[in-house]
Amino acid sequence: MKNASIVTIRKELEELNREDLLELCLRLGKFKKDNKALMTYLLFEAHHEDSYIASVKETLDELFDSMNTDSYFYMKKTIRKILRQLRTYARYSNHKSTEVELLLYFCERLNTLKPSIHRNRTLNNLYERQCLAISKKIETLHEDLQYDYQLQLNALGETSL
Template sequence: MKIESIVTIKKELKHLPKEDLLALCLRLGRFKKENKALLTYLLFESHDEDGYVASVKNTLDELFETMNTDSYFYMKKTIRKILRQIRTYNRYSNKKSTEVELLLYFCERLNSLTPSIHRNRTLSNLYHRQVVSIQKKITALHEDLQYDYTIQLEEIENHK
């Protein structure tokens, strides 16, 4: 089966009646959890980005609370899982400010973990890669947001 381009699919979707579009969306939502999550975001949460960020932060809090901190090995696995989820949530939103805000929150939570992630080289490097990534992403934002997020990042860095 040859997979068509987005342009071709868009042209074809324009010609479909409303009922057929609805059926296609529902069928798409049945196949993968990510498709259903994206449809949920687009239908219910895309109009309230602040609410979306708050709900994602609550989800991240739950993941951090259930983290096994007995060993750095278990911490690494969970932290990487959390980071993967953040990337997924960012793909739904497509807004750079949301991405920066979630990554800042992630780094803030990493700094507050006990035992400290800075005693483990792998976790410390992961943290520093995220800080560098945040700095790059901040430069693409509006000047006012750049200033606010830069101050937030400096505060997180100073609380190590």
């Protein structure tokens, strides 16, 4: 089966009535967990971006607090899992500032981990790549936001030393 293009899907959706659209949306929500999460964001949290960011940060806190820090091996696996989940949450929002804010928070939490991630080459490289990605994303934002986020990123760089 070949997937239709977005343009074709849009034209077909415009021809459907309200009840059929509602049924399609509910079926999409039942089909996959990611679809359901995206629909939840769009319906309930897209209008309140600050509360969405706060709830994601709370979820990240729970994941970091439950992390097994006995070994760097376990830490690496969990940190990658957290980063994967963070990227999914950031993808739901179309605001670039949301992604920057969540990545900055992620890096802040990485800096506070004990034992320090900077003693492990793999984790330190992951941290450095995230800082580099943040700086690239900051450049695409409005000047006022660039300044604020750049200050936070510089503060992260100073605490990692």
